[in-house]
Amino acid sequence: MTLGGEHGRRAQEVWRRRRRLERRLHDGPALRLSALSLRLGVLRAEIPDQALDGADAWRRGLDECADELAAALQELREVAGAIYPSLLEEAGLGPALRELVAATGARARVEAVDTRCGAAAEGAAYFAAAACLEAAGDDPVDVGVRVEGDHLVLVLAGVDPGLRATVCDEAEPLGGSVEVGGPGDGTATITARFPCA
Amino acid sequence: MRVAVAEDGALFRQGLVLLLEAAGHEVVAVEAGGDPLVAVLSTVPADVALLDIRMPPEPDGGLVTAERLRAAHPDMGLLFLSHYAESHYLMRILEIGTDRIGYRLKEKVGSVEVLSDTLARIADGEIVIEPELAKRLVERPRGDKKDLVSTLSQRERDVLELMAEGRSNNGIASTLYVSAKAVEKHVANIFDKLGLQPDTSAHHRRVLAVLTYLRSQRSDV
Numbered sequence A: 001m002t003l004g005g006e007h008g009r010r011a012q013e014v015w016r017r018r019r020r021l022e023r024r025l026h027d028g029p030a031l032r033l034s035a036l037s038l039r040l041g042v043l044r045a046e047i048p049d050q051a052l053d054g055a056d057a058w059r060r061g062l063d064e065c066a067d068e069l070a071a072a073l074q075e076l077r078e079v080a081g082a083i084y085p086s087l088l089e090e091a092g093l094g095p096a097l098r099e100l101v102a103a104t105g106a107r108a109r110v111e112a113v114d115t116r117c118g119a120a121a122e123g124a125a126y127f128a129a130a131a132c133l134e135a136a137g138d139d140p141v142d143v144g145v146r147v148e149g150d151h152l153v154l155v156l157a158g159v160d161p162g163l164r165a166t167v168c169d170e171a172e173p174l175g176g177s178v179e180v181g182g183p184g185d186g187t188a189t190i191t192a193r194f195p196c197a
Numbered sequence B: 001m002r003v004a005v006a007e008d009g010a011l012f013r014q015g016l017v018l019l020l021e022a023a024g025h026e027v028v029a030v031e032a033g034g035d036p037l038v039a040v041l042s043t044v045p046a047d048v049a050l051l052d053i054r055m056p057p058e059p060d061g062g063l064v065t066a067e068r069l070r071a072a073h074p075d076m077g078l079l080f081l082s083h084y085a086e087s088h089y090l091m092r093i094l095e096i097g098t099d100r101i102g103y104r105l106k107e108k109v110g111s112v113e114v115l116s117d118t119l120a121r122i123a124d125g126e127i128v129i130e131p132e133l134a135k136r137l138v139e140r141p142r143g144d145k146k147d148l149v150s151t152l153s154q155r156e157r158d159v160l161e162l163m164a165e166g167r168s169n170n171g172i173a174s175t176l177y178v179s180a181k182a183v184e185k186h187v188a189n190i191f192d193k194l195g196l197q198p199d200t201s202a203h204h205r206r207v208l209a210v211l212t213y214l215r216s217q218r219s220d221v
Helices: A005-046 A055-083 A086-091 A093-104 A119-136 A161-174 B010-022 B034-041 B061-072 B087-096 B112-123 B131-139 B145-149 B154-164 B169-176 B180-194 B203-215
Strands: A108-112 A141-148 A151-159 A177-181 A188-195 B002-006 B026-031 B048-052 B077-082 B101-105 B127-129
Touching: A005 A055, A005 A086, A005 A119, A005 A161, A005 B010, A005 B112, A086 A093, A086 A119, A093 A108, A093 A119, A093 A141, A093 B087, A093 B131, A119 A141, A119 A151, A119 A161, A119 A188, A151 A161, A161 A177, A161 A188, B002 B010, B002 B034, B002 B061, B010 B026, B010 B112, B026 B034, B034 B048, B034 B061, B048 B061, B048 B112, B061 B077, B061 B087, B077 B087, B077 B112, B087 B101, B087 B131, B087 B203, B101 B112, B112 B127, B127 B131, B127 B203, B131 B154, B131 B203, B145 B180, B145 B203, B154 B169, B154 B180, B154 B203, B169 B180
Parallel strands: A108 A141, B002 B026, B002 B048, B048 B077, B077 B101, B101 B127
Antiparallel strands: A141 A151, A151 A188, A177 A188
């Protein structure tokens, strides 16, 4: 079997690079900014209570800096999540998709096996599912994840059949495949196979 | 309070020690990973241990370390500090313990007042949950829960959110400037509307019931 050949190998490397980038954001700028928020807290605690003129203004200024830092960290988390969700690396596709459902409020149910399948298959399946959940809005979607042989199989039931192309964009660079079936009530069941590394 | 710290990021570790000392706490142990902390705390007493989740032993050393500390020192409080506030880790943390335990974002404990309040609540036996995470759980409950949660009044939703933060009735009352009696009434209404067992006898059981409800995929759980 060809797992996407040279193209597939390059696609695998792209996913591994994305995962490393998320790590760098976490270990670098995110940690620096979090540490800075602690230093601000120390400075704030050192402002004398009444003795200093404008002590309240200093405190307010430092509080605003702390809020800005928190906002910057939140934006960093969102960027990192769009590159490669940390939970996907740490806990796998099931927990990462359940977290996504919880964070977005999507009406989706996730049934997933715990088997790990490598950064590329898990990353591609995650972003394929995420795109379909976003498109589904408030419509209920059933997400299934299982492993068949050396493929990770993602099943999305209750989605728009037009999302086939979106799922293909994630599956095909890795040498995966996509099928569309379903009840014919306007929704479809999209089944995508991603080769495991 | 006697506090121990395990965190692999040097900058954050140093900042945390400075802030703890500024808040008047005694830092009895500072380590870059979970294993050395467990070793030190076998002889040095501490009231609360502050743990990074993503630290050695990889991948989530904070959780393994917490399990070992809880087994060896059941009275020691545990506070997880993380760059992410995720319900996945919240549930894993609640499996380790439902009292004297907390989970907060690293940048949200950056003031003497918040840090000391968090530590004091944990030492008092409470669960402390990152308000942002509690808010997300209440605002976006899973699937079918949405419709039920939307039947709550604004005030009941405020109370539910504070319950999900692990606040006691008295804590909720003082945050919302209402009497503890009024909070009790709101809590009873919330449990009734959501169809939860009104077993509010034990504080940690109530928090657990609320969080499990908001997190679970089916409404019959």
